[in-house]
Structure formats: C-alpha cells, structure tokens
Amino acid sequence: MTDYEFAQAAHPHSWLLVADNLYEQSKGLLRQFPTGKTMQLDGNGTLLCEWPSSSRSTFLLAGFALENAIKAFLVYENPQWVSNGILARPLRSHRLVALSQQS
Numbered sequence: 001m002t003d004y005e006f007a008q009a010a011h012p013h014s015w016l017l018v019a020d021n022l023y024e025q026s027k028g029l030l031r032q033f034p035t036g037k038t039m040q041l042d043g044n045g046t047l048l049c050e051w052p053s054s055s056r057s058t059f060l061l062a063g064f065a066l067e068n069a070i071k072a073f074l075v076y077e078n079p080q081w082v083s084n085g086i087l088a089r090p091l092r093s094h095r096l097v098a099l100s101q102q103s
Contacts, residue, residue, distance in 0.1 A: 010082035015072035019065045026061035029054050067096055073103045 029035075036053035071091055075081060081088035093099055 010075060010087070012072045012076040015068050015075055019068035019072060022061050022065035022068060026058050026065060029058045029061065033058075063096065067094060067099065070096065070099045070103055074099065077103060 033052050033054055037050050038053050039050040040048045042048055074091065078088070078090075081091050090099075090102060
C-alpha cells in the first residue's frame with residue numbers, strides 16, 4: 001500500500017463510510033430475524049434458554065460500526081494518529097467506552 005493509499009484509507013470520511021456499511025449490514029441481518037436459534041440445554045437435555053442465532057452477529061456488526069464512527073471523529077481530531085503508514089496505539093483499541101472518552 002502506498003502512502004497515498006494509506007492516507008485515503010485512514011481519512012476520517014473513510015472510517016465513517018465503513019461505519020455506515022457495517023451498520024447497514026447489521027440492519028440487514030436484523031430484518032432476517034430469526035434465521036435460526038441457539039439453545040442451551042442442561043445435562044438432562046432440558047431447555048434452559050434459547051435466542052436467535054443472528055442476534056450475536058447483528059450486535060457485533062453494530063458495535064463494530066459504532067467503533068468505526070468513533071474512530072472517524074478521533075482521526076479527524078488527531079490526524080497525526082494515522083501518520084507514517086501506521087495507526088497510533090489509541091486507534092488500535094476496541095474499547096468503546098475508552099475510545100468515546102478520548103473524543
């Protein structure tokens with residue numbers, strides 16, 4: 001990847017576009033509810049609980065979308081965090097509360 005390509009990929013708008021794409025994918029999964037179910041059984045085979053299988057994927061994608069949206073603001077506020085072809089340590093975190101507190 002060239003320096004220019006890295007700069008374009010690391011641009012705040014690019015982070016926001018990825019966030020939007022991930023969010024749209026999570027909405028698409030949500031529309032397909034329920035696509036299956038996950039069940040938890042005890043040792044005797046008694047059903048303890050069940051939930052839609054797609055819920056985990058939906059929430060993971062939505063969380064990842066939120067993470068990318070927060071990082072878009074962080075990159076906008078701290079452009080030096082994407083210099084020299086690497087991401088600064090704060091941008092490599094996945095801790096949403098910590099990331100949001102930095103913005």
